[in-house]
Amino acid sequence: QVQLVESGGGLVQAGGSLRLSCEASSRTFYNMGWFRRVPGKEREFVASCTWNGDPLETADSVKGRFSMSRDHNKNTVYLEMNMLTSDDTAIYYCAATSGTAGWALRDYVYWGQGTQVTVSS
DSSP states (O other): OOOEEEEOOEEEETTOOEEEEEEESSOOOOEEEEEEEOTTSOOEEEEEEOTTSOEEEEOTTTTTTEEEEEEGGGTEEEEEEOSOOGGGOEEEEEEEESSOOOSOGGGOOEEOOOEEEEEEO
16 A cells, blocks of 8 residues: 655746655555646546656646656655646646556556646736
8 A cells, every 4th residue: 555645736827837746655666647637627647657767658738848757765756847837727646556657547556635736827
């Protein structure tokens, strides 16, 4: 069992940056993903990386603006978000899987509670 806790969300102006963190309760070798959800819509995939921090997949909507990294010493995965727009406003969730870290929610076993990101235009 792994608990995931996201942090780093907040209010930012359009064009700004934020870095989200996802801390695991213990050191893991799971592949990781980030998703986001806008009220009234399905949770959507953002990006994923291997247990070693190598990037796997990135959604077209954030490609070139968002990137993932990982610090095993801190049991933490990060989502660096740049050039934010109002379309990036959402609750952001991190997730972990021992299998393929793909686009589908069903790929992931463990989920955090989410952190709100609001981009003002």
